[in-house]
Amino acid sequence: MERDEFFTTDEKELLFSLYRKLLQLTGETLQKGDCRKLKTHLINSIKDNRVQRDTFGLNPLVKDMQTAVIVAEEIGMKRASILGIMLHESVRNGACTTEEVQAAFGEDVAGIIRGLIRVNELYSKSPTIESENFRNLLLSFAEDMRVILIMIADRVNIMRQIKDSKNDEARRQVANEAAYLYAPLAHKLGLYKLKSELEDLSLKYTEKDVYYHIKDKLNETKASRDKYIAAFIAPMQKKLEESGLHFHIKGRTKSIHSIYQKMKKQKCPFEGVYDLFAIRIILVSQVEKEKQECWQAYSIVTDMYQPNPKRLRDWLSVPKSNGYESLHITVMGPESKWVEVQIRTERMDDIAERGLAAHWRYKGVKGETGLDEWLTSVREALENSDSNGLEAMDQFKLDLYEDEVFVFTPKGDLFKLGKGATVLDFAFHIHSKLGCKCIGAKVNGKNAQLRQVLNSGDQVEIMTSNTQTPKQDWLNIVTSSKARTKIRQALKEMVARQHAFAKETIERKFKNRKIEYDEAVMMRLIKRLGFKTVTEFYQSIADETLDVNEIIDKYLEQQRRENDAHDDITYRSAEGYNLQQTQNDDITRSKEDVLVIDQNLKGLDFKLARCCNPIYGDDVFGFVTVTGGIKIHRSDCPNATQLRERFGYRIVKARWAGKSKGTQYPITLRVVGHDDIGIVTNITSIISKENDITLRSIGIDSHDGLFSGTMTIMVGDTGRLETLIKKLRTVKGVKQVVRG
Known part of the structure; x- marks a missing residue:
């Protein structure tokens, strides 16, 4: 069957082992001649070096067969899916056509292959993994939902095979995609075991230290955890047996990824995560007695252990919309520890573990309108695998995405817009500056006007002009509230610029006539002249309905009126303190200041991100910008999560x-503290005494007896910075000092 040089000895053994397993899993669904015809196609596909190993050196035929086993064993799909997986590479490399596959194996198999090829093309077209948009586009473009399930199984298989790969960069990219694209997809489709495996392996490849830290901690605590579970279960098991129920009990430890997410959310160490496991009571029960026996088991458990009524989840009386049924209760176990107990029957457990629609909204995954019914229909279609089921599934898919269009930029970036969105909507969706300068677009290479409506799959290149400005009638062209808001904002900014010009004109005239400009006097004059707002006043000057020289004469008159002798008591607030030091914005780096980037590369040009201002000693990471330069961000930068995700x-x-x-x-x-000029003096005094620390600027805002100060300082590293912060916190009256 194979050329000897294409398969290693180990791969041959593995191939035949997988082949036997696949026959065992799907034998009853295969048709006469399937195996013989498949073998012929595979032999043809490896002739003339048509089939090549991938980035990780994996043999594609072995990999496809491993994926087929996952699809058959863990998802439960049969003939069409298995043959589609095994044959799609042959079609892609030209060894055979979809028409030939259709003639030999039927339309069902050919349809899956078309879907796999189409999604692979789409994937190569859009390198940006903007998870929610890309997930939705995959779902809407796949001709058959089985294609998406196969892609998830394929990614699980790849993640399993690359643990020893030396190509760390490619493995990291695959792992990031698994976390941000495939795991949420698996979650939406209820493939819970596969979702957990993808998340755990992704964590293992991207944050190895964290993964092994938690894994080691789990291993260290396993003995005590097992002992505790046994002590918790023993008396409960005895009571359940005495009641005549038939059941088995198992303990389920949280996945490493889930534990890590909990540690981050609660900002606590491993030891602070108390609910590391759940106890599952699975009843062997007849369908008509399921509810009765589940509540009987619930009664026995809560009689023995004190329940937390706020944590009761009853999906038995009213199942979830996706069909999930179970009773969840949290009880106080020995040593005053909370333990989650799940009560369900074998039928319910099977749906929860393997059902395609189960748990899609579990723990905060937000769904879209109609998604629950749609996913339920997917599950039913795959279980029944009749044509009517597949037609119903396609209809739900159409209903789900009828209000959305997906549009590409020339670079392949992907955006989701509402149905009916125009070229102008798209321009403002990308960036307000692009929208304001937009004069039209090229849609699929053809010129298009601002008001042209876009369709899914369109490639849109926005055309701009520096002389273009937003128009009032643009509000009638756009359909999204986001674009309308940006247009209104742009129109307001145009007016504001006119007003700024008017104000600058007045101030310049004051300077020319050597008159000191007092904002407060001007405000009172504006009110006396009958203007309700300052905006109206400046608009009148911009429109030239008011003469600036006339305004100055009235200003001088107003000032003379107010210069009657009277004493003002001035409260001396910290707000009156102001310091600005002009200094070049550029950071001077010494030759010793070096960043090691990626794989021990030094001397690369980089810039420090302004959003988080990293300094020497901070935990940092690099981000390759569109222009190819590298920006350095702090690991706790507010934008870090979004950068990693997208x-x-x-x-x-x-x-x-x-x-x-x-x-x-x-x-x-x-800095936040009591409003007093002395406190600022003390703060600046401390900073001035520090070696190698310079105060560049300080701005103070006071309110209700408190001041809020923002200081910009120049400092060498995190050690000096932390020392300074500790000293500032000791100043009397200072309530808080935090780094921006």
Whole structure:
């Protein structure tokens, strides 16, 4: 069957082992001649070097057969899916056509292959993994939902096979996609075991230290955990047996990824995660007695252990919309520890573990209108596998996506818009500046006007002109509230610029006539002249309905009126304190200031991100920008999560090396304290005494006896910064000091 040089000895053994397993799993659904015809196609596909190994050196035929086993064993799909997986590479490399496959194996198999090829083309067209949009586009473009299930199984298989790969960069990219694209897809489709495996393996490949830290902790605590579970179960098991129920009990430990998410959410160490496991009571029960026996078991458990009524989840009386049924209760076990107990029957457990629609909204995954019914129909269609079921599934898919269109940029970036969106909507969706300068577009290479309506799959290139400005009638062209808001904002900004010009004109005239400009006097004059707002006043000057020289004469008259002798008591607030030091924005780096980026590369050009202002000593990572440069962000940067989620493949490792001596970085500190000029003097005094720390600027805002100060300082590294923050917190009256 194979050329000897294409298969290693181990691969041959594995191939035949997988083949036997596949026959065992799907034998009853295969038709006469399927195996013989499949063998012929595979032999043809490896002739003339048509089939090549992938980035990780994996043999595609072995990989496809492993994926087929996952699809058959863990998802429960049969003949059409298995043959589609095994044959799609042959069609892609030209060894055979979809027409030939259709003639030999039927339309069902050919349809799956068309879907797999189409999604692969789509995937290569859009390198950006913007998870929600890309997931939705995959779902809407796949001709058959089985295609999506096969893609998930294929990614699980790849993640299992690349643990020893030396291509760390490719493995990291595959792992990021698994976390942000495939795991949420698996979650939506209720493939819960596969979803957990994808998340755990992704964590293992992207944050190895974290993964093994939690794994080691789980291993360390396993003995005590097992002992506790046994002590919890023993008396409960005895009571359940005495009641005459037939059942088995198993303990389920949280996945490593779930534990890590909980540690991050609760900001606690491993030891702080108390609900590491759940106890599952699975009853062997007849369908008509299921509810009765589940509530009987519930009664026995809650009689023995104190329940937490707020944590009762009754999906028995009213099952979830996707068919999930179970009773969840949290009880106080020995040593005052909370334990989650799940009560369900074997039928319910099977749906929960393997059903395609189960758990799709579990723990905060937000669904879309109609998705629950749609996924339920997917499950039923796959279980029944009749044509009517598949037609119903396609109809639900059409209903689900009828209100959305998916549009590409020329670079392949993907955006989701509402149905009826125009070229102008798209321009403002990308960026308000692009929208404001938009004069039209090229849609699929053809010129299009601002009001042209877009369709799914359109490739749109926005055309701009520097002379273009937003127009009032644009509000009638756009359909999205987002675009309308941006247009209104742009129109307001145009008016604001006119007003700024008017104000600047007045101030310049004041300067020319050597008159001191007092904002307060001007405000009172504006009110006296009958203007309700300052905006109206400046608009009158911009429209030239008011003469600036006339305004100045009236201003001088107003000032003379107010210069009657009277004493004002001035409250001396911290807000009156202001310091600005002009200093070049550029950070001077010494030769010793070095970042090691990605795989021990030094000397690469990089910039420090302004959103988080990293300094020497911070945990950092690199982000490859569109222009090819590298921006360095702090690991706890407010934008870090979004960057990893949307552009995981552009993240590179970075760490500080060398010394920070001679290098200074701008850092923003926010200080809150009692409103007193003395407190500011004390703060600036402390900073001035620190070596190698310079105060660049300080701005103060006071309110209700408190002041809020924002300081920009130049500092060399995190050690000096932390020392300074500790000293500032000791100043009398200072309530809070935080880094911006």
